[in-house]
Amino acid sequence: xxxxxxxPQSLIVQKGGISIINCAYENTAFDYFPWxxxxxxxxxxxxxxxxxxxxxxxxxxxxxxxxxxxxxxSLHIMDSQPGDSATYFCxxxxxxxxxxxxxIFGTGTLLAVQP
Amino acid sequence: DAGVIQSxxxxxxxxxxxxxxxxxxxxxxxxxxxxxxxxxxGLELLIYFNNNVPIDDSGMxxxxxxxxxxxxxxxxxxxxxxxxxxxxxxxxxxxxGPERSGANVLTFGAGSRLTVL
Numbered sequence: 001x002x003x004x005x006x007x008p009q010s011l012i013v014q015k016g017g018i019s020i021i022n023c024a025y026e027n028t029a030f031d032y033f034p035w036x037x038x039x040x041x042x043x044x045x046x047x048x049x050x051x052x053x054x055x056x057x058x059x060x061x062x063x064x065x066x067x068x069x070x071x072x073x074s075l076h077i078m079d080s081q082p083g084d085s086a087t088y089f090c091x092x093x094x095x096x097x098x099x100x101x102x103x104i105f106g107t108g109t110l111l112a113v114q115p
Numbered sequence: 116d117a118g119v120i121q122s123x124x125x126x127x128x129x130x131x132x133x134x135x136x137x138x139x140x141x142x143x144x145x146x147x148x149x150x151x152x153x154x155x156x157g158l159e160l161l162i163y164f165n166n167n168v169p170i171d172d173s174g175m176x177x178x179x180x181x182x183x184x185x186x187x188x189x190x191x192x193x194x195x196x197x198x199x200x201x202x203x204x205x206x207x208x209x210x211x212g213p214e215r216s217g218a219n220v221l222t223f224g225a226g227s228r229l230t231v232l
Contacts, residue, residue, distance in 0.1 A: 043206050043223030101146045101210045107157035
């Protein structure tokens with residue numbers, strides 16, 4: 001049933017480095033691709049999102065790159081900080097001819113940024 | 116707003132017992148979602164409601180799971196009988212309708228951690 005594949009499962013990055021998390025989706029119509037960030041003991045929270053008519057979106061140190069033809073999208077965290085240590089989920093929203101707000105999530109990436 | 120409120124935060128029970136998880140969505144949100152999080156499978160959508168009506172329950176694992184939303188401010192997820200493989204963190208999330216501000220954003224509760232012995 002999994003339609004969104006996420007990698008890597010875990011990632012260790014040095015402070016100031018670039019964290020890169022990748023996602024790929026299968027042959028389903030999706031119209032919205034958010035990334036959620038989850039800290040231990042908390043629920044996931046929206047970090048940044050992109051629509052398929054845009055190839056890149058940047059918000060501060062966080063950038064989504066989107067490749068529609070390859071059905072892939074990725075999250076880049078520039079100048080990674082220890083406070084970025086969290087689990088990151090990519091997601092995709094199926095489009096059935098109308099918005100549903102239903103999100104299909106990837107399996108998550110546990111990011112640890114070492115000081 | 117206090118956000119999405121879930122209870123209990125932690126539940127430890129024995130196999131075969133009934134478990135009821137509760138959720139209070141954000142006032143005015145038309146959509147309510149139940150997700151389950153495990154290490155192996157990540158966040159899985161179990162069921163979601165629109166205006167208190169179940170829209171898609173294809174993610175509900177089996178008949179032991181049931182969910183209700185009797186009104187706009189309350190939903191329950193029930194497992195009866197519970198099994199050790201049901202151990203996970205269960206999240207409730209809500210979002211506004213598609214025509215409203217913030218329509219694309221799911222707001223999650225803090226989760227209910229279930230352990231079935």
